[in-house]
Amino acid sequence: xxxxxxxxxxxxxxxxxIGMSRKRNNFAWGVYKSFAGVNRKVYxxxxxxxxxxxxxxxxxxxxxPEKPDACIVCTDLKKNKxxxxxxxxxxxxxxxxxxxxxxxxxxxxxGKHNIVPLTGCVLMYMPESSFLHRVHRFFxxxxxxxxx
Numbered sequence: 001x002x003x004x005x006x007x008x009x010x011x012x013x014x015x016x017x018i019g020m021s022r023k024r025n026n027f028a029w030g031v032y033k034s035f036a037g038v039n040r041k042v043y044x045x046x047x048x049x050x051x052x053x054x055x056x057x058x059x060x061x062x063x064x065p066e067k068p069d070a071c072i073v074c075t076d077l078k079k080n081k082x083x084x085x086x087x088x089x090x091x092x093x094x095x096x097x098x099x100x101x102x103x104x105x106x107x108x109x110x111g112k113h114n115i116v117p118l119t120g121c122v123l124m125y126m127p128e129s130s131f132l133h134r135v136h137r138f139f140x141x142x143x144x145x146x147x148x
Contacts, residue, residue: 005116006125009094012069014041016061016092018083019074019101022052027098028074034123043068061090070094072122073101081109088113096122 015035019028028044032055035042043064046057058064071092077083084106087095095110096118110117 005094005118008116009070009096009118010125012094014066014068014070015043016045016064016068016071016087017042017074018045018071019098020044020046020055020057022046022048022050022057026074028072031072031074031098031122041066042072061086067091070096072096072098074098075101077101077106078103081106084109084113084115088115094118098122 017028017032017035020026020032021028032042032044044055044057045059045061047059048057049059050057061068067090069092071087071094073095077097078101084095092115094116097106097110099120102117102119107117107119
């Protein structure tokens, strides 16, 4: 692992996933399947609740059967920065923001709430990641040069 923060994120016992669609499979579904596929506890948060493909969607963090240690954001938080304070109030200390889910203000807001923000593709650093994601990480590390 290139960064201790990344290692601490993946050592979390329970994850909250924000951004799964109830209508169609999106990137967040791939994240969910990858984490669940290696026996990680992951809960989906959706403002309308419900269920799809056997996955229950919780409407509030307080409804979760256990407290998550970390969060993965796959939706545009630039439109919903108030969610960061809810994450902090729930005790979440680490949050991975997928590309497109953050801007400078979102990351600063996370820092103000003592949430360690990580950015980029959560799957390319996952210890159990597929070969394709490891190749993605290899090229990302070569070419990123401070772009994140």
